[in-house]
Amino acid sequence: MARLYLIRHGRPSSTWGGHDDDPGLDETGQEQARAARDWLLSRPEAERPTLVVSSPLRRCRETAEPTAQTLGVAAEIDPVVGEIPTPRALSAEARPGWLREAFQGTWGAIQGDMDYDAWRGEIIASLARRGNTAVFSHYVAINAAVSKLLGVDQVLAFRPDHCSITILETDGETVRLVEKGAEAATSVL
Template sequence: MARLYLIRHGKPSSTWGDHDEDPGLDEAGQAQARAARDWLLGLPEAERPKRVVSSPLRRCRETAEPTALALGVQPEIDPAIGEIPTPAALSAADRPAWLRQAFLGTWAEIQGDLDYDAWRGAIVESLAVRGDTAVFSHYVAINAVVSRLTGVDQVLAFRPDHASITVLETDGRTVRLVAKGAEAATQVL
């Protein structure tokens, strides 16, 4: 079984609901990105990632950059592991309230024009074909994976901290959770 490392982006310079819809990392986030790199490079050679994949959003790309540079690879950008899609009829200003509501329920209860249970399945499928890869993603996308793999229908299966590393294994068809990453001391809600 090949290892996958699902890393939440580092602390952004602004939070969701602020005016900047695609913030980069603040100083703490940059330090977290370097700490994630150091943890990954500290793994035994056989377990170390060989590839880096990132969500298209800046906070993930900036978190992935130190690892990609250290490994001497170009990060692959994959929208499939990006943020949860917002319903088309929803304005950017309404997204925070929509997310707060989604966090309280199950995947089947999320209101929108997308089948969010199918969305989380698509993320897991996109991970299954990757091996020996560091994947830089988002809070809700990581919850989508963990909830699917653990059979939990709640949107919030756990609260991954910034730059936490969730360890998965894949045989090329299926994905298995090895260990959840560090949980945040504070709540997103």
């Protein structure tokens, strides 16, 4: 069984709904990224990641960078593990309210122009095909994977902290949750 590590990005330099829609990491986030790298590389050799995957967004790419550099690999950019797709007709100003409403409900009840339960399936399919991999992603995408693996329809399965590491296993076809990452109060809600 290969080990998969879902890492929420480090603390960004601005919060969601702010003026910068693709912020990088602040100083604390950079420290968190280095701590995540150190933890990942301290795993037993059979469980240590050899590949790095990142959401296309800057905060994830910057969180992935220390791990990728130390492993000597380029991070693969995978939009599937990116932020939850926002309905096309939704304005940037309306996105925070849409997200708050989505967080309170179920995957099937999210209002938008796509099937959000199918998106959860795409995330799991992307993860299943990987070997030992560190995947740097987002709060909602990690919840999408965890809730799918737990068989629950609630959007929020848990509240992963910045650089929280959730451990999964895959045999190349199926994915299993081993351990949820650290939880913390978050400004997302």
